[in-house]
Amino acid sequence: MSAPLRPEIVVDLAAVRHNLRAVAAEVGPDVQVMAVVKADAYGHGMVEVARAAREAGAAWVGVATGPEALALRAAGDTGRLACWLLMPHEDLAPLVAADVDVTASSLEGLEQVHRAVDATGRSARLQLKIDTGLSRSGCRPEDWPALVEHARAGEEAGRWRVTGLWSHLAASEEPEHPANAHQARVFAEALEVADAAGLRPEVRHLANSAGALLHPDLRHDLVRVGLATYGLDPAPGVTSMRLPHLDLRPAMTVVAPLVLVKQVPAGEHVSYNWRWAATAPTTLGLVPLGYGDGLPRAAAGAAEVEVGGHRRPLRGTVCMDQVVVELGPAGTDVAAGVGDAVRLIGPAPAPSAQEWAEACGTISYEIVTRLGGRLERRHVDSEAEHGAEHETGPQTALAGAPREEHA
Template sequence: MSTTPDYPARAVVDLDAIRDNVRALRATAPTAQVMAVVKADAYGHGLAPSARAALAGGATWLGAAQSGEALAVRAAVGPGPRILTWLYAPGAPFADLVREDVDVAVAAPWALDEVADGARVVGRAARVHLKVDTGLGRNGITPQDLPAVLDRAAALQAEGALTVVGVMSHFALADEPDDPSVKMQTHVFEDTIRTVEAAGMSLEVRHIANSAATVTNPSSHYDLVRPGIAVYGLSPVPQLGAPGDFGLRPAMTLEARLATVKRVPAGHGVSYGHFYVTEQDTVLGVIPLGYGDGIPRHASGGSLGPGGPVLVGGAVDDVAAPGTGLGTARVLRIAGRVCMDQVIIDLGPYASEQAGDVVTLFGASDGLTRAGAPNAEDWARAAGTISYEIVTRLGARVPRVYVGTAGRETA
């Protein structure tokens, strides 16, 4: 492991994994185009390189929630690929979005006129997707408001200020494909499509499928699927299958160097509040990552919970149970409270690790890191959350190191 001189940890991102995950998703939804969602800095993986890697895998659309993200995507990938943005408040830079050929989702009646105003400034029609709330209860036009929105959209389209090119929605429980709400939302979505087309709108794309629906619900694929977390190789339905079951592999590995290794006696409290107390004379190791870097405080260990898992010791493919020998690889748990900049692990009484040795918090386990490493889903279970949060919340001060050839600017 090589780290920057001023930071003893890194996140390794395999761009080839992102490329290959998009290829797998294309095969899963062969009748639809793929929009790779790169919001939130590509779920923590890095917006520009991830976007380019997704295009290398065959994505023809890129999605970004915020307008600033969408403009950054366009700057990163240049002209050509379609880009969609869908979350903003009044006063968003609609003229810039239209100028940069970014499609805009309209999720509220007020937005139509603001988008049209931006298009008039640029002198070209905005490309609009109507986002309809089919049951999620979040962002989107309600079915009750849809007729008035369509009347206004038709007038603006006749003026040449905008063109309605798509209809979209979002499932509430796509990760539970047998839930009745999935079928209910599908019916509402299809009713919406018919209503929009009857109003004279010629649609290019209809889309509702996120990662979970892409891998579990072929009937939801329509013209375009919008995978997010699956692009980065994590399962959107861990209760139904691991990443490999869907042809995916995780793209990110998080590793660090031990900062301090020291022997302490039995009965020694560890970290704030002493929620972990050593049961025997043992060796503690300090990992220089904490909640300031995005390590969940809810992944604290000892009496607070199971603690986030960490792979320490040993060589590649040398994974053994804890305590079975000097220097063997083993998965340990965070001891006590997660701090802002560091966490502690109990290495055991026979530990041979030294300051500077590499530990892996989570990884792809495919050659980028040592076999047997925990994955982001393991951390999610320890913290009572989802794998999306584990990778997305990783702090900006953790250097991203890119491996693989897909999506590089020189490719």
């Protein structure tokens, strides 16, 4: 990959399709796959990734917010589409009119859907969420029978069709964590209550990416594939050990041009607050990316980039617009010059998003989702005819995209 004129995110949609097919093969033909594309597809581009997911056979696409769902419908997505993070007093009529599956976790939520049904004059597609132990959204188990009863009454009245019953795992990336067995039990009990009330949903779903891959007993009818869609391991170190055949391919590469190369003497300090100094005459390179583009300040002194096929460390404080890289000892051939490509994230020998996460003390979800700012995003398709890149054009990454928790 040659150096771009400006820093950019390059997303390979062929990798997205490959990853979803790999997960689908792992979970088997009886389990449907939902590609989770919330938060602008974890920084990869929501509309483009959703389209690739449909091409890969994903029966469902999932988002967090109403505006995300409506943006997909406006872009032409007509398949099953689930949305679960609804605001108090939000007008759900546009979602009901657009045939989006909306989620209710309380009687107030049911009333909100009811108002939308009255406003549109059409039945809603409704899913019910039970809190099985994450203590985030979802109906508490003690309130579940009443929610189910009212949902069934609304279904009999023709207000909605209850299409799904679901919950979310708290620790699926830790297979032996007691939360998994606890949540499995609470969910099974909730399904029994719903069944006794007469609900016959299309899908029951509990598993996220790690749940889908590491917990076959929790797959039910549908798995929600978030991080694995983008080729990132939802349980680093565990997935590769248990599923060594699984071939997830990271879809994102972050690349920028080297804009300046200079030599500094021994003892010269670098960047704000003089947190690093050269111990010998050193060649430094300037990369036009910083925390204004989503680069974590915590990466200073810990993360690396790839220049000319070699790993090079970041030096000094990460600035808003720039970061400094140590290219090598002064007076030696550092094999890097102005205009050369610097890969911050990408295929080897570039660092992975997981390596950046470990350097910053966070998770790969946060690394890829927060990248954006002034970065342009370009979509390519490495499976295109004759292997040529099929570009969908540059965009400003993450413009106005919400920052959501991981699925």
